[in-house]
Amino acid sequence: AQSVTQLGSHVSVSEGALVLLRCNYSSSVPPYLFWYVQYPNQGLQLLLKYTTGATLVKGINGFEAEFKKSETSFHLTKPSAHMSDAAEYFCAVSDRGGGFKTIFGAGTRLFVKA
Amino acid sequence: NAGVTQTPKFQVLKTGQSMTLQCAQDMNHEYMSWYRQDPGMGLRLIHYSVGAGITDQGEVPNGYNVSRSTTEDFPLRLLSAAPSQTSVYFCASRRGGGETQYFGPGTRLLVL
Numbered sequence: 001a002q003s004v005t006q007l008g009s010h011v012s013v014s015e016g017a018l019v020l021l022r023c024n025y026s027s028s029v030p031p032y033l034f035w036y037v038q039y040p041n042q043g044l045q046l047l048l049k050y051t052t053g054a055t056l057v058k059g060i061n062g063f064e065a066e067f068k069k070s071e072t073s074f075h076l077t078k079p080s081a082h083m084s085d086a087a088e089y090f091c092a093v094s095d096r097g098g099g100f101k102t103i104f105g106a107g108t109r110l111f112v113k114a
Numbered sequence: 115n116a117g118v119t120q121t122p123k124f125q126v127l128k129t130g131q132s133m134t135l136q137c138a139q140d141m142n143h144e145y146m147s148w149y150r151q152d153p154g155m156g157l158r159l160i161h162y163s164v165g166a167g168i169t170d171q172g173e174v175p176n177g178y179n180v181s182r183s184t185t186e187d188f189p190l191r192l193l194s195a196a197p198s199q200t201s202v203y204f205c206a207s208r209r210g211g212g213e214t215q216y217f218g219p220g221t222r223l224l225v226l
Contacts, residue, residue: 009154032213043118043204043217044157051213090156094213101172102215104149104156 002027002093006105014113019063019078021108023091026072033074034092034102035065044090050074061085086112115140118218120205126224127195135190135221137205144210146188147172148180150201151220157204163188164210195225 007022025031032051036044048059055067061084065076074091088109094102121136139146147162159172163182177199179191188207192199202222206215 004156034213036217041220043219044206044215045217046214049213101159101162104158106154106156 002031002095002101002103004091004093004103004105006089006091006108008108009106010109010111012111012113013081015083016080019076019081019085019110021076021089021091021110023065023074023076023105024072025074025091025093027093027095029095030069031093031095033065033067034094035059035063035074035076036090036092036104037061038088038090038107040087047076047089081110081112083112083114086110117141118205118207118216120203120218120221122221123219124222124224126226127192128226129195129197131195133192133195135192135203135205135223137188137190137218138186139188139205139207139216140186141207141209141216142185143207143212143216144185146182146205146207147215148178148188148190149204149206150174150199151204152201160190160203192223195223197225199223200225 003026005024034049035047037047050057050067058064063078091105118139148160149157161180163169205218208215
């Protein structure tokens with residue numbers, strides 16, 4: 001069975017500092033991997049995804065993530081945090097090849113200090 | 115395109131009442147799903163549909179019913195509301211063969 005673990009339910013960084021949100025997954029088959037962002041009182045919005053090809057994936061708002069098969073990780077990074085990055089971030093995994101069910105992590109709330 | 119829309123935005127129910135959460139999408143997506151979001155638990159799949167007339171259970175289906183009579187609409191019915199169903203409910207859709215889900219803005223439900 002697939003599962004997703006996000007390390008740290010809350011992460012706090014200063015504006016301009018590196019953002020690192022950790023995600024580890026387990027899957028018996030090569031998965032699709034996603035990061036979604038949720039701003040207060042809104043739905044989830046896709047930040048980036050890995051399906052195939054290059055393991056370093058770039059997303060919106062300057063975020064990127066690297067798929068590391070050997071570490072079963074898909075950590076999200078951004079070189080310089082902005083106040084507008086304050087939100088909740090969800091890592092998710094789903095099967096390749098038409099599998100429907102997407103499993104979400106518990107989420108990490110990012111706080112950005114001025 | 116309006117994308118995925120959900121109504122109502124907020125609802126208060128008494129224990130035992132029934133209600134329907136509405137979800138509609140105008141992207142002609144085959145796949146639609148319902149999730150509930152609870153603090154510290156991420157999103158959990160309640161029910162999903164891979165096309166009109168086809169639905170299946172997700173991770174937490176008990177107490178909920180769905181139907182899919184058209185491609186556009188995927189309502190979620192609470193048969194007899196319980197306080198444990200207090201949550202935020204999200205509807206999502208994606209095209210068949212696609213990977214990306216598109217989420218609605220959510221319905222916040224409080225069951226007293």
